[in-house]
Amino acid sequence: MAGSIRWYRFSAPSRFYGLAGAVVPWLWTAAAVLAAAGLYMGFFVAPTDAQQGDAYRIIFIHVPAAWMSMVIYLAMAGWAAIGWAFNARMASMLARALAPTGALFTFVALWTGALWGKPAWGTWWVWDARLTSELILLFLYLGYIALTQAIDDLRRADKAGALLAIVGAVNVPIIYFSVRWWNTLHQGASISMTAAPKMASTMLMALLLMTFACWSYAFAVVFMRARAIVLERESHTDWVRELSRVSEGLTR
Amino acid sequence: MSWNSTADFFHMGGYGLYVWGSYAVAALVFAVEPWLAARRRKRAQAALLSPPTESDS
Numbered sequence: 531m532a533g534s535i536r537w538y539r540f541s542a543p544s545r546f547y548g549l550a551g552a553v554v555p556w557l558w559t560a561a562a563v564l565a566a567a568g569l570y571m572g573f574f575v576a577p578t579d580a581q582q583g584d585a586y587r588i589i590f591i592h593v594p595a596a597w598m599s600m601v602i603y604l605a606m607a608g609w610a611a612i613g614w615a616f617n618a619r620m621a622s623m624l625a626r627a628l629a630p631t632g633a634l635f636t637f638v639a640l641w642t643g644a645l646w647g648k649p650a651w652g653t654w655w656v657w658d659a660r661l662t663s664e665l666i667l668l669f670l671y672l673g674y675i676a677l678t679q680a681i682d683d684l685r686r687a688d689k690a691g692a693l694l695a696i697v698g699a700v701n702v703p704i705i706y707f708s709v710r711w712w713n714t715l716h717q718g719a720s721i722s723m724t725a726a727p728k729m730a731s732t733m734l735m736a737l738l739l740m741t742f743a744c745w746s747y748a749f750a751v752v753f754m755r756a757r758a759i760v761l762e763r764e765s766h767t768d769w770v771r772e773l774s775r776v777s778e779g780l781t782r
Numbered sequence: 783m784s785w786n787s788t789a790d791f792f793h794m795g796g797y798g799l800y801v802w803g804s805y806a807v808a809a810l811v812f813a814v815e816p817w818l819a820a821r822r823r824k825r826a827q828a829a830l831l832s833p834p835t836e837s838d839s
Contacts, residue, residue: 573791574784574785578784578795584784584794584796584797584801585794585797585800585801587794587801588801588804591804591805592804631815634811634815637811638807638808638811641804641807642804642807642808645803645804646804648800649797747812750816751815751816751819754816754819754820754823755819755822755823757823758819758822759826761823761826761829762829765829765830771830773830774827774831
């Protein structure tokens with residue numbers, strides 16, 4: 531096929547390593563600027579909530595972290611599935627790189643949720659559908675990490691992890707729709723594509739800025755980890771040997 | 783602006799413990815994770831330079 535872009539070339543670990551290394555500093559810059567703007571909006575521009583007072587300001591970290599916990603899980607399951615189906619090494623490495631970041635966002639969502647639940651509901655934790663399904667998400671991440679670490683054969687570990695990740699993906703829509711399907715203590719969706727926002731526009735702006743900051747952060751840290759995994763796994767290849775020769779020359 | 787003083791800001795309308803407890807732990811997580819990821823890559827790079835041994839996998 532003449533003229534078509536050879537997209538598969540970008541899936542080569544050597545290509546990924548270089549490209550990711552080039553964009554990581556920009557992603558960090560974007561994350562820092564967006565987080566600074568979002569926190570400024572959230573703490574100095576957005577008004578105090580009429581019902582919840584200033585406790586509601588936890589939303590600016592809680593909701594983005596909860597969104598990321600679900601999005602990253604789907605990305606992890608998707609890359610793991612592609613890695614399994616097409617025997618694509620880079621896809622499996624990306625799945626592995628996503629898991630710790632997803633687990634940490636899940637932890638942050640649960641932690642900030644507990645600290646928001648206490649003043650808002652009078653309890654740190656309830657076993658309702660939203661909270662329980664999010665806790666299951668954390669266990670899925672930890673299970674994926676433990677399973678892939680426990681199997682020595684890398685490709686077999688990738689496949690076993692992919693199976694767990696794909697089966698566990700059914701939990702993500704359960705988390706998202708839990709507030710609609712069951713009677714929960716947790717409030718409904720903060721942002722809807724179909725309805726007008728229920729919150730003040732400055733609050734919404736702060737929430738969106740913090741969400742974009744979290745996206746930038748996630749890309750940056752996952753790319754960093756993926757580059758480490760590439761070096762660990764591809765150490766036998768010519769291009770990594772070439773890379774280490776170059777860096778050895780530079781350090782001398 | 784909802785705050786009249788720095789103390790007012792940290793007090794967070796009586797919810798300081800909850801709000802700052804949330805942001806402090808989140809900040810800690812988002813500082814430690816990149817540090818660990820950077821360290822992992824540096825170690826992988828160092829392992830490439832040193833000759834491989836039998837115990838290395």
